[in-house]
Amino acid sequence: MPAQVKMIVGAMCVILLGLLHTEKSRMSEPLNDPEIALMTEIASQYYVEGETQEAIAKRLNISRIKVGRLIKKAHAVGIVDVRVRHHPSVSSDLEASLVKRFGIARALIAPDFSDAQSQRHAVAGLVADYLTRRLTDSKIVAVGMGRNVGAVAENVFTQHTCDVSFVSAIGGSLRAGEYMNPDHICRRLAAKFGGESETLYAPALVQDQAVREALQENPTVKQTLDRARRADLALVGVGDMSEDSNMVRMGWFSPQEIAEARLAGTVGDVMGYDFIDIHGRETQAAMRGRVIGLDVHDLRRIPDVVAIASENTKASGILGALRTGVVDTLATSTTNAMTVLSLANATEG
């Protein structure tokens, strides 16, 4: 191993330690059984029976304020789940159009929201439900990065635990933080579904191709990547080329570079880095050969690639992603779905 690469790998270790360090912040608390029972009883009376906190407090001989606090805690530990789902009988024809037009396996379409955050949760909720009924023991799920993928874990509501492996499909980035880094998403998913998670111990982006090759030969990295390649299902985000895109927030691109890429015909990215134009063709990009993670070629061999895109800036990116042929399941909003369909007609050929 050349000395230069050695040094760089040394630097990587510091980054990895940084990543590992953030883990401990979300430890599971001890929580004794009687308190759980109390919270369950209170929550049940409050939410299911519709009792007032005061009445519950009186019955159980505790202060009203304590009842309120226990209800709050019940939320925090997951005893109480409030879920907003979408009335059936919505947007099923739109889903059928997308399936037919792009030859994908299925589409999950959430209703429109005026608020971006709500929109993300709505789309993520659909994906979470899809996972709930799709996952069974010993399946492997490859997990990408980004806000949209991260939101999926927050919207999982199932009691049925099964033994699924969630494997990071791309390395980490300090800028992404707990919410968007694939290893943290994996951990949250595993906590909800009951399986195990596997971190890809590598940075998402490295300096040059030499470092990438060195890392890919590393047994730890190689093993996780190979595991991810054998996944039954992959969760990937679709990125856009706006000035506040994920790429810019990650520090991987300056706003100027994004603008240049956009002018050169790039409309979006898949999994956080595979750049594509509106016809689904890969475009040249400064990150080429420097990313540690699954590429389009790997994704194509995964039986069910779920592409998630909630923001309405992403219509052209979604179209490009669909045309690459890697997407099996598309999860997005009603507006995006309609825009993509009309865009597709406009840019035919």
Place this chain on the structure above:
Amino acid sequence: MPAQVKMIVGAMCVILLGLLHTEKSRMSEPLNDPEIALMTEIASQYYVEGETQEAIAKRLNISRIKVGRLIKKAHAVGIVDVRVRHHPSVSSDLEASLVKRFGIARALIAPDFSDAQSQRHAVAGLVADYLTRRLTDSKIVAVGMGRNVGAVAENVFTQHTCDVSFVSAIGGSLRAGEYMNPDHICRRLAAKFGGESETLYAPALVQDQAVREALQENPTVKQTLDRARRADLALVGVGDMSEDSNMVRMGWFSPQEIAEARLAGTVGDVMGYDFIDIHGRETQAAMRGRVIGLDVHDLRRIPDVVAIASENTKASGILGALRTGVVDTLATSTTNAMTVLSLANATEG
């Protein structure tokens, strides 16, 4: 057909019309798409984002009170679900004891509640979850009557619809009302799970054995009963012999008769009518041969009979039911489970 039986069957028709009549009260409202979208958006912002109703109202330019009403309506139509579930790591050893002691397939144990209503919901919630992960397309579920079975439908939270047939396993009773009659329970279950429901067009209890035989030969009745006999899973309640038991409320027994039956060693009933003593043996009862529905013999051939009993007056009834050998899955409370285990030791032999 003898003239006497004919007359009685004529009377039945009036009863059936009465049963049918109650159906229309719970019609599904029309609900236009934009309102659904609005409710979904509002509910999402309120519950998922934690926004205040006032803030949402301001953003969407509608009155605060309207936001409140739409949230309420979102609850009513099922866009918002609040579920209280039980923290994992509770009562699993108790379940194992029951399985081992009585040779049943599994037990579902809910934590204790001081309030009977909450207790029922907790137990029903476990059964609902069990159904959610057990039911698949083209399965048949035989459905009994009673509050405990009825509460199951209220606690189903799933988006995944599948094609299940819910078949009434016993006739109806006017006194039972919408909540407890098997056909209504079937309909509610089918609405939640997405399958179809089938009513047993007969009263639960008839005057004498002759009428019963006449009805059982009726093709409509026979077909439904045969369908129920082929069920993959059955939901049955376990009744107790207290003075305000289901039997009394149904008007099938006077409190005196119940007291006599109790003195004679009857500890409970299965499915609303098969009377048993604490050793699981059938006891003589005034209803013998007059009930239209599956009997213990039929239940024994159903692969998964789920017995549901939440009230803590039912411990001895549960023990009797377990000892009949028809139960495959027992759903009850922690206290009941413990009582049943100690009772079993006390009445061994």
Place this chain on the structure above:
DNA sequence: GTTAATGATGATCATATGAACAAGTAATGT
């Protein structure tokens, strides 16, 4: 033992929310 620190508890108050009522509006029957 003393002291700081952390966490739990309860009182007070501002705010969020739902219920009851009133006014307006559309649909329906006469």
Place this chain on the structure above:
DNA sequence: ACATTACTTGTTCATATGATCATCATTAAC
């Protein structure tokens, strides 16, 4: 056309609830 009914919308007010702060207990550190 008019009255009637059913239904929706907004106002007012009582109540339910969460935030803030002070107090108290418990633990940890010295």
